[in-house]
Amino acid sequence: QVQLVESGGGLVQAGGSLRLSCAASGSIFSINSMGWYRQAPGKQREFVAHIFSTGRTNYADSVKGRFTISRDNAKNTVYLQMNSLKPEDTAVYYCNSRSTRDYWGQGTQVTVSS
Numbered sequence: 167q168v169q170l171v172e173s174g175g176g177l178v179q180a181g182g183s184l185r186l187s188c189a190a191s192g193s194i195f196s197i198n199s200m201g202w203y204r205q206a207p208g209k210q211r212e213f214v215a216h217i218f219s220t221g222r223t224n225y226a227d228s229v230k231g232r233f234t235i236s237r238d239n240a241k242n243t244v245y246l247q248m249n250s251l252k253p254e255d256t257a258v259y260y261c262n263s264r265s266t267r268d269y270w271g272q273g274t275q276v277t278v279s280s
Contacts, residue, residue, distance in 0.1 A: 168192045168269040170261045175274030178251055182278070186246040188261030188271060196265040200244045202235065204257035204276075211260065217244060229255075251278045 174186040190197065201216035201224075215235040216224045223235055234247040244261065256278050261271035 168194060168197065168263050168265070170263060170269055170271035172259065172261045172271040172274040175259060175276045177277045177279065180251060180253055180278055180280050182251050183247070183249045184251065184276060185248070186259055186261075186274060186276075188244045188246075190242045190244070190263060193265070194242050194263075197263045198265055200237065200261070200263045202244075202246045202259055203262055204255075204259045205273075206254075206257040209257075214259070215246060248276070251276075253278045253280045 169191045171189045172186060174184060176184060178184055199216050199218045202214040203211050204214050205211040213226050214229055215233055217235045217237055225233060232250045235244065237244045255276060257276060258273040259276050260273045263269045
């Protein structure tokens with residue numbers, strides 16, 4: 167079992183920045199990758215970014231150049247630095263970890279006002 171706890175969401179104006187954090191606990195040795203997904207009202211959950219145990223990263227095209235995923239292994243925490251935020255980034259952001267199965271956090275709301 168892996169437990170994920172997100173923090174750092176909030177309300178920000180367009181062009182602003184936020185940093186999300188996701189702290190993992192439990193069977194963290196089994197994790198192959200961690201990442202972020204988001205779900206806007208009335209839309210399906212979509213991929214945002216992943217960071218693998220090798221350090222390799224992947225980003226959705228919509229956030230490339232604006233968002234950066236990173237990790238602190240000592241703290242078992244993954245971060246998502248979000249810059250140049252747009253109203254269309256408004257969503258609930260979910261932390262994900264992947265091993266033999268997917269685990270999800272409870273989600274944190276990000277609202278970008280125009």
